[in-house]
Amino acid sequence: MSPSAPKPTVRKVRLRYFAVLREYAGVNCENRESSAVTVEDLYDEIKEEKGFELKKDFIRFACNGDFVGSEYSLSDGDEIVFIPPVAGG
Amino acid sequence: MLFDLSSEPIEVNCLRNGMISQDCGGFVAFEGWVRDYNDGKAVLRLEYEAYEELALLEGHRIMMEALDRFPIKDISCVHRVGLLDLKEVAVWIGVSAVHRGEAFDACRYLIDEIKSRVPIWKKEFFTDGSKAWTRCHKCADGNNNNQRENE
Numbered sequence: 001m002s003p004s005a006p007k008p009t010v011r012k013v014r015l016r017y018f019a020v021l022r023e024y025a026g027v028n029c030e031n032r033e034s035s036a037v038t039v040e041d042l043y044d045e046i047k048e049e050k051g052f053e054l055k056k057d058f059i060r061f062a063c064n065g066d067f068v069g070s071e072y073s074l075s076d077g078d079e080i081v082f083i084p085p086v087a088g089g
Numbered sequence: 090m091l092f093d094l095s096s097e098p099i100e101v102n103c104l105r106n107g108m109i110s111q112d113c114g115g116f117v118a119f120e121g122w123v124r125d126y127n128d129g130k131a132v133l134r135l136e137y138e139a140y141e142e143l144a145l146l147e148g149h150r151i152m153m154e155a156l157d158r159f160p161i162k163d164i165s166c167v168h169r170v171g172l173l174d175l176k177e178v179a180v181w182i183g184v185s186a187v188h189r190g191e192a193f194d195a196c197r198y199l200i201d202e203i204k205s206r207v208p209i210w211k212k213e214f215f216t217d218g219s220k221a222w223t224r225c226h227k228c229a230d231g232n233n234n235n236q237r238e239n240e
Contacts, residue, residue, distance in 0.1 A: 018140050019210035020222040054225065062208070065142050081140055081208075087223035088137070088144075088168060088209030089121050089180050089200055 008035035013042070014079045021084055024052045039063060040070040043082055058085050090156070091165040092148035094139055094209075099167050099178045108185050113162050115189035117196040121180040123173045127223075131216040135173045140208040144168075151202045159195040161186040166199065168209060 010033050017025045025046075036042035039061045046052070060083040061068050067083075074080070091104075105118060123135050152164050165183045173179055182199050186192040211223040 016140070018208070019138050019212070020225045058225075062140070062143055066146065067143070081143070083140070083208050084210065084222070085224035086206070086208055087204070087211040088139075088207045089204035 010035050011074050011076045011078070013074060013077070015046070016079065016081045018081065019084055020054065021052060021082055024054075025050050034074070037073060038070065039068060039072045039074060039080055042074060042080060046082075054084055059083060090149075090152055090163060091167070092145060092152055093167050094141060094144060094170050095167050096169070096171045099169060099181045101178060101181055104165050104167065104181060104183055108163055108165055108183050110162060110185055112187070113185040114187055115192040116183065116185045117189070117192040118184075119180075119182040119196050119200050120178050121200070123175050123177045123179055125175050127213060130213075130219075132175070133214045133216050134175070135179065135214070136212040137168070137170045137173065137179065138210045138212070139168070139170050141170075143208050147207045148203065151199060151206065154202070155184075155195045155199050158198065159186070159191045161191050161195045164195070164199065166203070168203070168207075170209070 012031065012033050014029065014031050016029045017027065022028060034042055034045060036045050040056065043056055043059060061070055061072060062081040062083055063072055063078050101120065108116065125132050148166060152166065155161065155164060162185045166181065168180045180203070182196055184192045184196045184199070186195070212220060213223060214220045
């Protein structure tokens with residue numbers, strides 16, 4: 001009997017959306033269960049699902065109120081924000 | 090030192106007066122105004138939106154960097170959020186220093202860093218009825234262009 005493949009870990013995260021991504025998503029925030037490992041993987045998943053028309057190259061990432069790199073590994077309870085190109089000033 | 094967001098018009102005189110100090114010989118202020126033209130189109134109004142907690146955190150970081158890099162005395166910065174009409178002040182930065190050179194240099198550094206790093210977004214409403222998030226319309230799949238908007 002062959003061993004079954006390990007099931008991917010599902011994490012519960014909270015997402016907040018701003019600006020153009022908020023308009024694409026149709027919501028300000030949402031709770032989500034995802035098997036994405038990194039914050040970059042999470043963007044890929046949601047981008048496809050919601051039809052974000054923003055390439056990942058132009059997105060920065062934030063977790064729990066501060067910037068993180070694209071390879072940040074998600075944890076249960078994380079609050080994630082995808083940051084589209086900024087235009088202050 | 091002050092970095093703040095405001096949904097009300099910026100009281101520039103109040104900010105300036107709060108920075109006056111007898112140990113400073115130079116003061117430089119920058120005001121970003123809402124102008125009537127951008128990217129070849131006539132602008133009606135702007136809307137600024139912020140990820141507030143990170144905007145405040147990153148704004149404070151930038152100010153600490155400026156205090157470390159330049160021999161200056163004090164910095165204040167207020168950025169508007171919400172709807173702005175033409176000619177309104179969108180951002181105000183004040184820098185005081187013993188001498189004018191470092192005040193100019195620090196002010197330039199502050200506005201350049203704020204524009205590129207702080208999570209604040211600008212939506213332009215054009216007179217032709219269209220609207221667009223600045224810097225985002227060139228970031229769609231298939232585009233390789235991400236030009237920075239000019240002041």
